[in-house]
Amino acid sequence: MRKLTKQIQIGDVKIGGGAPCAVQSMCSTDTRDVAATLAQIGRLAEVGCEIIRCAVPDMDAAIALAAIKAGSSMPLIADIHFDYKLALKALESGVDGLRLNPGNIGERWKVAEVVKAASERKIPIRIGVNGGSLEKDLLVKYGHPTPEAMVESALGHVRILEGLGYDQIKVSIKVSDVVRTLEAYRLLSEAIDYPLHIGVTEAGTVFSGTIKSSVGLGILLHQGIGDTMRVSLTGDPVDEVRVAYDILKSLDLRKRGINFVSCPTCGRCQIDLIPVAEEVEKRLGFLDKNITVAVMGCAVNGPGEAREADFGIAGGKGEGLLFKNGEIIRKVPEKEMADALVEEVLRSTESQKP
Ligand code: SF4
Numbered sequence: 001m002r003k004l005t006k007q008i009q010i011g012d013v014k015i016g017g018g019a020p021c022a023v024q025s026m027c028s029t030d031t032r033d034v035a036a037t038l039a040q041i042g043r044l045a046e047v048g049c050e051i052i053r054c055a056v057p058d059m060d061a062a063i064a065l066a067a068i069k070a071g072s073s074m075p076l077i078a079d080i081h082f083d084y085k086l087a088l089k090a091l092e093s094g095v096d097g098l099r100l101n102p103g104n105i106g107e108r109w110k111v112a113e114v115v116k117a118a119s120e121r122k123i124p125i126r127i128g129v130n131g132g133s134l135e136k137d138l139l140v141k142y143g144h145p146t147p148e149a150m151v152e153s154a155l156g157h158v159r160i161l162e163g164l165g166y167d168q169i170k171v172s173i174k175v176s177d178v179v180r181t182l183e184a185y186r187l188l189s190e191a192i193d194y195p196l197h198i199g200v201t202e203a204g205t206v207f208s209g210t211i212k213s214s215v216g217l218g219i220l221l222h223q224g225i226g227d228t229m230r231v232s233l234t235g236d237p238v239d240e241v242r243v244a245y246d247i248l249k250s251l252d253l254r255k256r257g258i259n260f261v262s263c264p265t266c267g268r269c270q271i272d273l274i275p276v277a278e279e280v281e282k283r284l285g286f287l288d289k290n291i292t293v294a295v296m297g298c299a300v301n302g303p304g305e306a307r308e309a310d311f312g313i314a315g316g317k318g319e320g321l322l323f324k325n326g327e328i329i330r331k332v333p334e335k336e337m338a339d340a341l342v343e344e345v346l347r348s349t350e351s352q353k354p
Contacts, residue, residue, distance in 0.1 A: 001224050002018070002224040002225075003189055003224045003225060004017065004018060005017060005193055005194060005195040005196065005227055006167070006193050006194055006195060007019065007195070008124045008168050008169070008170060008194075008195055009122075009124070010022075010051050010075045010077065010096050010097045010124060011051070011074070011075025011076075011096035011097075012075065013050050013051055013074075013075055015124075015170060015195045015197075015227050015228050016170070016194070016195025016196075016227040017195070019227070020253065020254055021221065021226055021227060021228060021229055021248060021253055021254065022050045022051055022227070022228040022229075023048060023049060023050050023051075023228075023229060023230075023241055023244040023245060023248070023254075024049065024050060024051035024052065024053065024077075024197075024228055024229070024230050025044055025049050025052060025053070025230060025231075025237040025240045025241050025244075026052070026053040026054070026055070026079070026230065026232075026237065027040050027041065027052060027053070027054045027055075027237065028040070028236075028237055030061075031054045031055055031056060031057070031061035031064055031065070031068070032058075032060045032061050032064050033064075034064050034067045034068055034071070037054060037064075037068050038068060038071040038072065040237065041068070041071075041072050041073070041074065042073075043238050044074075044237055044238060044241055045073045045074060046286055047238055047241045047242055047245075047285065047286065048241060048245060048256045048257065048288065049074060049237075049241045050074055050075075051074055051075050051076075051077060051096075051097070051228065052072060052074050052075070052076055052077070053076075053077040053078075053079050053097075053099060053230075054068060054076065054077070054078060054079065055079045056078045056079060056080050056086050056090055058086070059085070059086065059089060061086075062078070062086045062089035062090045062093060063089060063093065064093075065078055065089075065090050065093035065094070065095055066092075066093035066094055069093060069094045069095060069096075070094075075096035075097065076094075076095050076096050076097075077095060077096065077097035077098065077099055077126070078090035078091075078093075078095045078097070078098055078099070079099045079100075080098060080099065080100040081100070081101075081104065082104055082105065082106075083105075084105045084106070084110040084111070084113060084114050087100055087105075087114045087117075087118075088113065088114060088117055091114075091117045091118060091121060091123060092117075095123065096123065097123060097124050097125070097126065098114070098118060098123060098124070098125045098126070099125075099126040099128050100114070100125060100126075100127075100128075101127055101128060101129065101157050102114075102115075102125075102127070102157050102160040102161055103135065103153070103156055103157050103160060108160075111160060111164065112164055115161060115164045115165075115166045118166070118168070119165075119166055119168070122168065123168070124168040124169065124170060125161065125166070125168065125169055125170075126169075126170045126171065126172060126197055127154055127157040127158060127161070127169060127170075127171045127172070128171075128172045128174065128197070129150050129153045129154045129157070129171075129172065129173045129174070130174050130175075130201060131145035131150060131174065131175035131176070131180070131201075132145070132175075132202075134149060134150065134153055135153055135156075138152060138153055145175060145180075146180070147173075147180050147183040147184035147186075147187055148187065150173045150175070150180075150184050151173065151184060151187045151188050151191060154171050154173055154188060154192075155191060155192070157171075158171065158192060158194070167194075169194045170194055170195045170196065170197050170227065170228070171188065171192065171194050171195075171196055171197065172196065172197040172198065172199060173185060173188055174199055174200070174201035175200075175201065176200065176201055176202040176203065176212075177200075177212075178200060178212055178215050178216040178219075181200050181216045181220075182216060182219055182220065185198060185220050185225050185226075186223070186225070189225045195227035195228065196225060196226055196227055196228075197227070197228045197229070197230065198217055198220050198221075198225065198226040198227075198228075198229045198230075199213070199217070199229060199230045199231065199232055200212050200213050200216040200217065200232065201232050202232060203216075203231070203232050203233065204233070204234060205233065205234045205235060206233050206234070206235040206236075206239050209231070209232060209233040209234065209235075209243075210231070210233065210239075210243050213231040213232070213233075213243060213244075213247065214243070214246075214247050214250075217229055217231070217244075217247055218247055218250070218251065221247070221248070221251050221253060222251060229244055229247075229248075230244070231243045231244045231247070242285065245257055255290050256288055257285070257287065257288055257289075258284055258287055258289055258290075258291050258292065258293050258345075259290075259291070259292040259293070260280075260281050260284070260292075260293055260294075260295075261292060261293070261294040261295070261296075261305060261309060261312075262277040262281070262294065262295040262296070263295075263296045263297045263298075263301060263305070265297045266297070266298075268297065268298040268300055269297035269298050269315060270298065270315065270316065270317045270318070271297065271315040271316070271317075271318065271319075271320065271334045271337070272334070273295065273296075273297045273315055275338075276295055276313070276337050276338045277295040279338040279342075280293065280295055280313075280338050280341055280342055283338075283342045284342060284345060287345070287346075287349065287351055289349050289351070291309075291310040291311065291345070291349065292308070292309040292310050292311075293309060293310065293311045293312065293341070293345060294306045294308070294309035294311070294312035294313070294323075295312070295313055295341070296312065296313065296314045296315065297314075297315045298314070298315055298316070299314060299315075299316060303321065303323075306321070306323040307323055307326045307327075308326070309323070310324070310325060311323065311324055311341060311344055311345045311348070312341075313332075313337050313340070313341045315334075315337070316331075318333065318334050319331050319332060319333050319334055319337075320332055320334065320337045322337075322340055322341060322344060324344060324348065329344070
């Protein structure tokens with residue numbers, strides 16, 4: 001059962017308090033390049049990204065956030081480190097959320113100014129503790145960025161905001177290994193009722209990062225922990241969003257996109273199935289329909305699986321059987337299988353994109 005956290009709101013997206021776990025990503029573009037950033041946000045929107053974060057390394061980036069906010073179809077979060085003036089400018093630019101650690105901003109009056117400006121605009125703040133940048137005194141006390149050290153750091157930042165009367169908070173604790181991530185979030189979830197942003201940071205490339213994120217975030221979500229998530233990958237952020245939804249779908253927590261089924265192939269397969277499966281999955285990746293599409297290699301398990309799906313193809317020798325709602329529609333030559341299946345899905349669901 002999901003832990004019931006306090007609810008906050010980033011733009012029009014509810015976080016915590018029983019709302020569906022929201023999927024977010026971070027732009028990899030230079031924030032000062034508004035056109036490139038908006039183009040990336042557009043691609044992320046197509047695959048269902050719900051919240052976007054941009055790094056704010058300097059004042060030009062903080063100013064550029066206004067144009068990005070104006071052109072973005074989803075709520076925008078400014079990622080700030082150290083400089084309270086950047087946070088104030090980002091708020092002026094109209095962002096929907098801030099990610100900053102109040103303990104790293106310096107004097108209390110600077111934090112107080114940011115909190116005052118955020119609170120006037122009802123803008124939530126995410127405290128994001130990262131194992132790689134833990135406070136020195138905690139490293140001395142614990143020796144390493146242990147889960148306990150990171151939770152102590154997070155609670156210290158939370159207390160600063162609470163001391164200023166602010167409670168529009170969400171918290172993340174990120175390290176690059178799964179075991180410490182699990183323990184840190186377990187401890188944090190026991191300690192506070194603020195919504196949690198979960199992720200395994202610096203998880204790696206699309207291949208290794210997907211595995212680490214699926215294991216780490218999958219376990220946390222299954223334990224009821226996590227109100228919004230970001231999958232961190234060294235790659236296209238579009239893949240981060242796709243992986244996030246696949247994790248959520250595999251746990252029955254979100255329904256976005258098709259359920260795609262394909263067989264691993266074996267010695268019985270007499271068609272070149274892998275490119276067909278890859279093409280079908282890619283071309284239907286944009287489709288937000290609650291349907292199952294199956295691509296199967298042969299007549300042993302293929303027809304059964306294809307029949308169970310809403311749409312499917314079961315390979316034969318140099319050809320395949322096309323299924324819809326459990327019925328065989330027709331035979332198609334191997335070369336036309338991907339096209340035939342995709343076109344049938346699009347026609348039947350009245351979807352436009354090729
Ligand atoms: Fe092998 Fe056929 Fe099963 Fe695919 S569906 S793994 S080809 S037996």
